[in-house]
Every structure is written in structure tokens, then in C-alpha cells.
Amino acid sequence: MHEDGGRHGRGQYTLADTEHGTVWGTCTAVDGLFEEPWHETYELVDWEPQGAEVRGWISRRVWLVPEDEALGPWLLEDVESLGRHSGSLVLTGSDDYEGPPESYDGLVRAHDEQRWLGSCRAVVRVLPPERTVPRLVLRELTPSNELRAVLAKGTRRALNLEEVALKIRDRQGAPLTERLLWASVGGWRRSRDGRDVIDLELEGTLFAPVPDHARPVWERWLAGAPGTEGAWADLDTRRRGVWLALVRERSGRRARADRPAGHAYVLDGRHATDEPGLYLALGEAVNGPGGYFGGGLDALDDCLRGRFGYTAPATLLWRDAATAREHLSDRLTPEGRPFDLFAEVLDVLARGGMNVTLA
Known part of the structure; x- marks a missing residue:
């Protein structure tokens, strides 16, 4: 089984099928819920700051405004500066398909909705290393009869749960939020103390983990x-x-x-x-x-x-x-x-x- 270095989220979790509402099981701890999210990396070539140099986390939203007004501005979210390298400013952020193309050659200005940060003569998307498939481990999960049947069958088709929702409640039992993923069972094992619970490992796509910086806020809400x-x-x-x-x-x-x-x-x-x-x-x-x-x-x-x-x-x-x-x-x-x-x-x-x- 995949271990996750103790990255537990304590609350009440229900894993359910999104199409038919089938409940696969419930648990009170999840590994893999908190991870650094996937961010794109952009190089702003020949960066000229407007005022103080931008360092560290910049803003929830940064807009890249090309000189060609017909193109419209491009959005980066949760933006962090990795500093200057060979005259370029390197930024990371989530673009949700609203960011710039892989490369754009032309004057671009940048602002964080409060001030102009500077300008560059080109924007280049830095190709990232290959993505790793995110994994969740549902600790001490009480499986439903439907999940027991899936695990007993054990075929690749049966273990593909398709789109599921991890429904999250706080420790008082009140609904809080949910996370969606396209999941398949990567492995499972019974609890060591003999109880009728299992550790269930899910391999998923389309899953957006909670960023590490958000963990203190989530823990306050998970408490109630x-x-x-x-x-x-x-x-x-x-x-x-x-x-x-x-x-x-x-x-x-x-x-x-x-x-x-x-x-x-x-x-x-x-x-x-x-x-x-x-x-x-x-x-x-x-x-x-x-x-x-x-x-x-x-x-x-x-x-x-x-x-x-x-x-x-x-x-x-x-x-x-x-x-x-x-x-x-x-x-x-x-x-x-x-x-x-x-x-x-x-x-x-x-x-x-x-x-x-x-x-």
C-alpha cells in the first residue's frame, strides 16, 4: 500500500458514486487529501519590474495583459514568484485553461488587481515533468456491501469505480464540502486489529488535492x-x-x-x-x-x-x-x-x- 507520510485529514468521509449515489464506504481519516496542487510554470522573458521586485507568494489572481487588446487578458491563480533567472521572472500558478498559450512573443504587462507588477517581451510556458497519478488512502474504511462485492470480484473492470465523490463532514457531522475524482481501487488491506474495516487505496484523476498552505484553515473547519x-x-x-x-x-x-x-x-x-x-x-x-x-x-x-x-x-x-x-x-x-x-x-x-x- 502507498503510505503518505502522515498527511491525515480528520473528519467524517463518505465515498459515493456520483451517477447512482451508491455509497462505497465511510471513514474518519484520509491520506493524500493535502498535497501541493499541480501548477503551471511560466517564464516572463526580459522582465522589467514596475516598482518593487515581486517575491514569494504574490496574489490569489495575477492577470497577464498582452499589448494586442484583441487577445484579452490571461489569468493565473494562486501565483508565486520563483525569482529572477537570466533576466526572466519565473511564476507558478493555476491557469484553468484561461492562461496564456504555451508561448507568446509580444509585450505583456502583469498586475495583481491592486498594482502593476511589471512587463516582459514574451511569455513561455515551461514544460513540466510528467505528472504522478494522485492517490488517496481511506483509513479504516467501513465498506458497504456493494464495495465488498467489488473487492471480491477483483477484476480491473470491477475495481474501476469511475467518478466518485469524497463527501466531507466536520467532526460534528455537519456537511462541509466534497472532492471529485475518477477513481479505481489500487489496493486494499484489512485492519490489523481484526475489525471489519479496511484501508482502501484509490488511484484517481481529475482530483484536486487541498494545498498544504490551506491545511490549517481546513483543520479549523473540520473541527466544527x-x-x-x-x-x-x-x-x-x-x-x-x-x-x-x-x-x-x-x-x-x-x-x-x-x-x-x-x-x-x-x-x-x-x-x-x-x-x-x-x-x-x-x-x-x-x-x-x-x-x-x-x-x-x-x-x-x-x-x-x-x-x-x-x-x-x-x-x-x-x-x-x-x-x-x-x-x-x-x-x-x-x-x-x-x-x-x-x-x-x-x-x-x-x-x-x-x-x-x-x-
Whole structure:
């Protein structure tokens, strides 16, 4: 069996078929859930910084804007600088097929939605080494009768489980999120203490592991939902983004009733110093600790239409609004044009029937 150096995720896990809902088994620990994700590497040739040199982790989003406006900007996510090499800046990031082509010869400028980082005369995708097939080991899994039949048959076809969902609950049993993969059984063994449980190894594709930097945030959520607002306030922007993603994924698995029209909400704006912080504070203002109410302008607009705890019209007292105004007014669109996120959020709220008072 493949061992994973103790990379355990403690929670409650159910492995299920996505097409028919067949449950294959349940367990409380998984190896391989936390790994560094697959990132592309790009070389920005003849890099000319605009201001301070970029080092280490840069931003949740970096836009590469080619001089040819007909091409449109290219997006890299969770971007890290590997430094300068022979005049080039080397970046890693996830492009989700929205990034630049394998090579582009032409002037390109780069920004992180807050400032221009610099420019280069060409962008080249660095061909990566061959990918290793990700593996998950479900520890002390209680197999269903359906999984027992698959293991007893043991043929390659039978062991191909096709698309499955690893459904994740916190230790209190509340739904949190799920991870999808196209899986086959790579191996299994019975528990050493004789109980009717097994360690099940899955070989999968299309699986997105949780990045190592996200692990502390996940462990806080796996222990249970926060009981007080602002539990995310001590996190940096990168980990606030992780927190926001979990809040969004969790919200889709929880039933809620919209409050009646006329409700008065209060937003604690002290920690709205970045985009994730703004939406986390807004989510908690509407839906309490760990609450969700949008993670972007389009998502916010959707939430204002109902089914997310809100019914128009209503009022919102935004305390310490100057914090968000200071940090979020001077932004850049993907194309690099000036953009006031704070004003846009106020506009979306107003159009959604939220009467906002800034304090």
C-alpha cells in the first residue's frame, strides 16, 4: 500500500458514486487529501519590474495583459514568484485553461488587481515533468456491501469505480464540502486489529488535492463551524481565500430560510482589508458566524435575489466602512483599468434592495 507520510485529514468521509449515489464506504481519516496542487510554470522573458521586485507568494489572481487588446487578458491563480533567472521572472500558478498559450512573443504587462507588477517581451510556458497519478488512502474504511462485492470480484473492470465523490463532514457531522475524482481501487488491506474495516487505496484523476498552505484553515473547519464572527480575521489574504471557498462550498450543502423583508443587518468592517475579508464580513452580517453571502460581485448579486438568508428590502449598518474604502477603492480590472470595488459592492447592494448606512 502507498503510505503518505502522515498527511491525515480528520473528519467524517463518505465515498459515493456520483451517477447512482451508491455509497462505497465511510471513514474518519484520509491520506493524500493535502498535497501541493499541480501548477503551471511560466517564464516572463526580459522582465522589467514596475516598482518593487515581486517575491514569494504574490496574489490569489495575477492577470497577464498582452499589448494586442484583441487577445484579452490571461489569468493565473494562486501565483508565486520563483525569482529572477537570466533576466526572466519565473511564476507558478493555476491557469484553468484561461492562461496564456504555451508561448507568446509580444509585450505583456502583469498586475495583481491592486498594482502593476511589471512587463516582459514574451511569455513561455515551461514544460513540466510528467505528472504522478494522485492517490488517496481511506483509513479504516467501513465498506458497504456493494464495495465488498467489488473487492471480491477483483477484476480491473470491477475495481474501476469511475467518478466518485469524497463527501466531507466536520467532526460534528455537519456537511462541509466534497472532492471529485475518477477513481479505481489500487489496493486494499484489512485492519490489523481484526475489525471489519479496511484501508482502501484509490488511484484517481481529475482530483484536486487541498494545498498544504490551506491545511490549517481546513483543520479549523473540520473541527466544527466557528461559533463567533471574525474567526478568520487573523489570517492573511491567501488563507482568507481558502476560508471563503470553504464557506461557499458549505453553504451549498445547508438548507436555510430567508429572513423576512425589513430585517436590519450589521456588518463589522474592521477586518475588511482585502477582497476575501470583505465578503467574509458581509456573509457573517447576513448569515452569522461562518455565513456566506457572495464571494464576488456576480455571486453577491445572486445572493440578493433570495435563497441565501435575505429578502429585499432590508437595511445594513456598515461599521468601520472606512477600512474597506481605504483598501478596496483603488483596484484594477482584468484589462488593467482603474476600478473601485468598494463602490461597486455598494451599488450591487443598493440594486438588490439593501439600504446601506456607512458608519
